[in-house]
Amino acid sequence: MKKTSxxxxxxxxxxxxxxxxxxxxxxxxxxxxIPNAVIIALDTTNKIIDSVFSADDGFYSFETxxxxxxxxxxxxxxxxxxxxxxxxxxxxxxxxDAGSDISNSTRLQIVLTPLKPPK
Amino acid sequence: MKINKSILPxxxxxxxxxxxxxxxxxxxxxxxxxxxxxxxxxxxISLYTKYEGTLGLNEHxxxxxxxxxxxxxxIKIEGENKILGKTSCSGAGAVxxxxxxxxxxxxxxxxxxxxxxxxSVDDPNxxxxxxxxxxxxxxxxxxxxxxxxxxxxxxxxxEGTTTTTIKWTLVRSSDVVLIVTPQNYDNWLPEPGKDEMRxxxxxxxxxxxxxxxxxxxxxxxxxxxxxxxxxxxxPGITINFPIEPDNxxxxxxxxxxxxxxxxxxxxxxxxxxxxxxxxxxAYIGSYDGGGWTTLTAxxxxxxxxxxxxxxxxxxxxxxxxxxxxxxxxxxxxxxxIANGNPGEMDDIDSSRGNPNKGDGFTAYEExxxxxxxxxxxxxxxKKKELGILGKQTDFTLFNEGISWFKTSSxxxxxxxxxxxxxxxxxxRLNMNFKTAHDYDQYALFLLDGALRGNLGQVFSKTNRxxxxxQIISVVVDWSAIQSAYQRRVNFTLPExxxxxxxxxxxxxxxxxxxxxxxxxHHGGDIKIDSFKVIDLSDRIFNRIGGLITTRPTMLYSIxxxxxxxxxxxxxxILNYYPYYRWxxxxxxxxxxxxxxxxxxxxxxSLCKSINSTDFNATLLYFGNAAKGNCLGQIxxxx
Numbered sequence: 001m002k003k004t005s006x007x008x009x010x011x012x013x014x015x016x017x018x019x020x021x022x023x024x025x026x027x028x029x030x031x032x033x034i035p036n037a038v039i040i041a042l043d044t045t046n047k048i049i050d051s052v053f054s055a056d057d058g059f060y061s062f063e064t065x066x067x068x069x070x071x072x073x074x075x076x077x078x079x080x081x082x083x084x085x086x087x088x089x090x091x092x093x094x095x096x097d098a099g100s101d102i103s104n105s106t107r108l109q110i111v112l113t114p115l116k117p118p119k
Numbered sequence: 120m121k122i123n124k125s126i127l128p129x130x131x132x133x134x135x136x137x138x139x140x141x142x143x144x145x146x147x148x149x150x151x152x153x154x155x156x157x158x159x160x161x162x163x164i165s166l167y168t169k170y171e172g173t174l175g176l177n178e179h180x181x182x183x184x185x186x187x188x189x190x191x192x193x194i195k196i197e198g199e200n201k202i203l204g205k206t207s208c209s210g211a212g213a214v215x216x217x218x219x220x221x222x223x224x225x226x227x228x229x230x231x232x233x234x235x236x237x238x239s240v241d242d243p244n245x246x247x248x249x250x251x252x253x254x255x256x257x258x259x260x261x262x263x264x265x266x267x268x269x270x271x272x273x274x275x276x277x278e279g280t281t282t283t284t285i286k287w288t289l290v291r292s293s294d295v296v297l298i299v300t301p302q303n304y305d306n307w308l309p310e311p312g313k314d315e316m317r318x319x320x321x322x323x324x325x326x327x328x329x330x331x332x333x334x335x336x337x338x339x340x341x342x343x344x345x346x347x348x349x350x351x352x353x354p355g356i357t358i359n360f361p362i363e364p365d366n367x368x369x370x371x372x373x374x375x376x377x378x379x380x381x382x383x384x385x386x387x388x389x390x391x392x393x394x395x396x397x398x399x400x401a402y403i404g405s406y407d408g409g410g411w412t413t414l415t416a417x418x419x420x421x422x423x424x425x426x427x428x429x430x431x432x433x434x435x436x437x438x439x440x441x442x443x444x445x446x447x448x449x450x451x452x453x454x455x456i457a458n459g460n461p462g463e464m465d466d467i468d469s470s471r472g473n474p475n476k477g478d479g480f481t482a483y484e485e486x487x488x489x490x491x492x493x494x495x496x497x498x499x500x501k502k503k504e505l506g507i508l509g510k511q512t513d514f515t516l517f518n519e520g521i522s523w524f525k526t527s528s529x530x531x532x533x534x535x536x537x538x539x540x541x542x543x544x545x546x547r548l549n550m551n552f553k554t555a556h557d558y559d560q561y562a563l564f565l566l567d568g569a570l571r572g573n574l575g576q577v578f579s580k581t582n583r584x585x586x587x588x589q590i591i592s593v594v595v596d597w598s599a600i601q602s603a604y605q606r607r608v609n610f611t612l613p614e615x616x617x618x619x620x621x622x623x624x625x626x627x628x629x630x631x632x633x634x635x636x637x638x639x640h641h642g643g644d645i646k647i648d649s650f651k652v653i654d655l656s657d658r659i660f661n662r663i664g665g666l667i668t669t670r671p672t673m674l675y676s677i678x679x680x681x682x683x684x685x686x687x688x689x690x691x692i693l694n695y696y697p698y699y700r701w702x703x704x705x706x707x708x709x710x711x712x713x714x715x716x717x718x719x720x721x722x723x724s725l726c727k728s729i730n731s732t733d734f735n736a737t738l739l740y741f742g743n744a745a746k747g748n749c750l751g752q753i754x755x756x757x
Contacts, residue, residue: 109568
């Protein structure tokens with residue numbers, strides 16, 4: 001009985017700790033990297049789960065999302081908002097043998113369109 | 120005239136003997152067909168007549184076989200007459216079709232043929248007998264007459280019944296033949312246009328009526344009719360394009376009104392007027408890289424008869440497979456021959472030094488081809504192809520690296536344009552298929568993107584090097600590479616690196632692409648210590664082997680003695696050189712020895728073993744690889 005309880009606790013703890021990562025960079029249509037863009041992750045009920053800023057090179061990363069399906073919204077000054085739906089964040093797997101340049105994070109490159117100047 | 124009763128039976132019997140004239144008389148009554156024969160005919164005709172009655176039994180057998188209206192036949196008559204006793208005659212010899220006329224208006228025909236004479240001992244110059252069929256309905260074509268007629272007749276005064284059955288099969292031997300010449304038939308291949316509604320290659324079909332055996336034409340054609348049957352309807356125009364076909368049900372090969380025109384419907388039938396009575400032209404447009412069909416051509420002649428066309432020569436095939444291919448094959452013979460005759464479902468492509476066969480495409484899919492960077496391209500069934508999806512701006516940056524990957528792996532990269540939507544949104548490459556599909560193959564999405572701490576990174580569903588189907592994207596951070604290169608230049612001064620920034624980028628691209636086809640690193644990222652405090656017994660050598668006497672207090676980035684990411688063959692793209700700065704070993708006295716990593720060019724091949732090369736082979740650096748033979752690890756499908 002004791003052993004069973006421990007096993008259950010072990011599974012729960014694993015489930016609770018499962019993390020995933022969504023990362024990428026934010027670019028303009030002409031391929032320029034956009035810093036300071038706000039990237040928001042919403043769950044399937046449209047509840048905001050997390051938000052991050054893109055770095056100077058456009059890189060952004062959500063590092064503590066739970067595995068699941070998200071809507072990612074990107075906003076940046078001078079650009080139209082962009083929405084990416086059904087982005088799947090996989091549970092982060094650990095594989096030391098694979099090397100640091102292998103990852104199962106979700107990679108989402110966000111491309112923004114400049115706002116049209118007012119007529 | 121009064122006939123003596125005693126001679127009446129004999130009279131009737133003689134009448135029956137000559138009853139064959141009844142048919143002749145019928146023929147003569149239909150004077151319109153007398154002696155006139157439309158065309159040349161071959162076939163067989165048989166007659167069986169039986170009399171049974173008060174006078175006894177009498178039977179006739181006639182069998183005739185003709186070729187081009189003439190032939191040979193046999194006749195036999197046997198009787199058992201109550202007055203005359205047994206009678207018989209027989210004969211064999213030449214026969215000739217006497218008349219044959221077809222009335223198209225009423226869809227009937229009539230013919231008559233004369234048998235050989237039936238001779239007996241008593242009458243060595245016996246009579247011939249005619250077989251005549253009158254106004255029989257045309258049931259099939261005008262060129263094929265076949266039927267059976269049975270008639271029963273009562274003899275006068277209830278003397279008996281005569282039953283006659285005639286069977287015949289006659290085929291018109293035409294004096295003309297229609298020759299169908301598909302231009303460049305041996306080598307023509309179907310090619311798609313730019314989209315579903317624009318044709319690619321066009322096959323020109325020449326039609327020519329000609330006399331048989333070099334004889335002059337005796338009849339002219341008024342028109343030609345052509346059909347395409349069993350035409351393929353593969354979705355899209357190639358295995359990848361368009362990603363959402365608009366007209367997946369349209370035939371892949373279709374008739375064109377003119378070579379410059381397009382077909383917008385099924386267009387599997389076309390009628391072509393024949394102005395000069397002899398020749399005609401037709402055009403088949405290709406709307407798919409792997410289309411196939413069967414062509415049938417008919418010439419309609421002035422006499423309303425129809426001649427089926429033959430491929431290239433008289434007697435040639437009448438069901439003409441386009442493109443030229445074997446029966447039941449979908450692939451053009453010319454392509455098969457040029458590519459080692461693979462089976463339609465084969466996926467056995469190979470690459471140098473690699474045991475894993477196949478690239479995920481069947482031979483038919485390789486033949487059907489792809490639209491890549493706006494152009495049609497067939498794959499090579501002997502060579503592994505790998506689809507790489509990206510933006511043209513990124514390709515400009517990565518072309519050299521893709522080329523390094525190609526040369527080292529012996530895998531042929533095929534680039535697909537992301538902005539032209541040449542690959543579906545899940546990167547599936549061979550998504551347009553109806554037949555001859557075996558495996559869902561994926562392209563690799565290669566892009567320049569920001570990374571944290573890496574110059575390149577493969578995003579894999581399995582978090583390990585894997586086959587393309589498991590790869591989400593391959594990201595190379597050009598900005599990070601430039602920064603990293605500059606740092607290395609600064610660190611190496613006053614010496615100079617043995618590779619350029621361009622090569623650094625190229626190797627990074629080739630390295631990450633290799634991971635995306637299942638190739639692992641040579642080993643783990645095993646460092647002794649990144650910040651090593653040097654004690655007095657340590658000996659430190661510079662990269663040319665000179666003892667460094669001005670001892671630093673710390674050494675950075677010291678790799679372990681073997682099985683690290685920098686171990687094994689230093690010429691291999693998967694080797695992490697330059698990553699560590701120092702190699703480490705122990706001297707005979709147990710002292711720690713640190714050797715500064717030499718400057719060498721970047722590896723640009725894929726290794727074939729775990730064996731170390733160059734400075735790794737000296738025991739002063741990183742030794743053999745934990746995992747080698749990168750070339751042998753390449754795998755494109757399960």
